[in-house]
Amino acid sequence: MRLKFIEPLMPTLVEKPPEGDDWIHEVKFDGYRSQIIRDETGVRIFTRRGLDWTAKYRDLAKTAANLEVESAIIDGEIIVLNDDGLSDFGALRKAITSRQHDLYFVAFDLLHLNGHDLRDMPLEDRREILAELIPEGQHIQFSQALPGDAKAIFHLVDNAGLEGMVSKRRDSKYRSGTSTAWLKIKAYAVSEFDLLGVEREAGKPAFALMADRKTGQYVGSAFINSSRAIRERLWKRVQEHAGPPPKGMKRPATQWVKPGIIGRVKHLRGEEDLRHASLQDFREEE
Incomplete structure (x- = not known):
């Protein structure tokens, strides 16, 4: 079955991170929101607006073809890292045209797997399955949750010079469009x-x-x-x-x-x- 692009869930921008244990927190990466689709026809990589940019991401498409799945739709961000290990938006366009080996896909959600639509599953369960799919040391990586109190995490993110953080409800279903189930807090x-x-x-x-x-x-x-x-x-x-x-x-x-x-x-x-x-x-x- 040929899978179709799914409009992404977009986080709502807020001033400060939410409190409590109902949330997981991740680094907000400074790159291009993207979606990898793997099915019987091969691998396609789409932009946030649904444009097919597979040809621009040849190396990442080859890496995705080696994932041990029959079919999958993976939500994530394509980034380039600078010398300090931080995502560098300014270097991203140049890497796409001339330095493919510098591109990474950071995977943070799994919408479809082997014929099953996972969007009604709780986020925490989707991420647990996704983490098992992503091998270590590849150019497709899993976005690890940040441990600790939200305020302390944001303080560390800010001091490290990162763009910000994203907080997501552990039990949230995946719904396309802007949602308050995911919140972005920018530094x-x-x-x-x-x-x-x-x-x-x-x-x-x-x-x-x-x-x-x-x-x-x-x-x-x-x-x-x-x-x-x-x-x-x-x-x-x-x-x-x-x-x-x-x-x-x-x-x-x-x-x-x-x-x-x-x-x-x-x-x-x-x-x-x-x-x-x-x-x-x-x-x-x-």
Whole structure:
């Protein structure tokens, strides 16, 4: 029987991890959510949105073909590790095109096995079966649960520079779409970006528009919730350094600035663009 792609279960983003013993906690990996399907026709690997990327993941497909199963649908994340052993999203695209041997598939759920749909089984049972399927030392690995108290786990995850953690109800069934049975808790990072301008409208919060310091590309806006003294100092600098808008950018109520002002921004770790970002402080380029 030819198995079909299953829309993945997507975790809900929350501010802090849930308490209690009803949850298991895993590292949130910084990669591409993917699904391996193995059936009588061979192995296919799909993206989160259901695109067939088997040709891009040739080595992982070969590894999946060696799993001792007749058929399976495995949910997981494709990652690349950096020198510190952390998943590195920036290196992932390059590895897909030129360094296949650096790709890993971290498996965290099993939706189908040998003709049986497992989605109504409790998560804990699905993961127990999955762990038995994955041999050690291969490029398909099992996502181990993290032992201990949720707050302590998140503290360790944050200090280690990881993107965050995912908490999942032990007894949860697998249901496609966004679910509160799985929660993702992201760690924050503080980075420097070039200030493009400040957007201010009466009665609305002010936002700093930021760009990547290397590429100059717009990466998003950061809420200006700094102290009143910093906000006033920033607005004075912006007016003194007023300049034309970057090419192709049109934003109402924005005071654009000349290059040279660097903002320190707190933002969610592991995102391509700024999310949940706030401007902490700023300085002028030296």
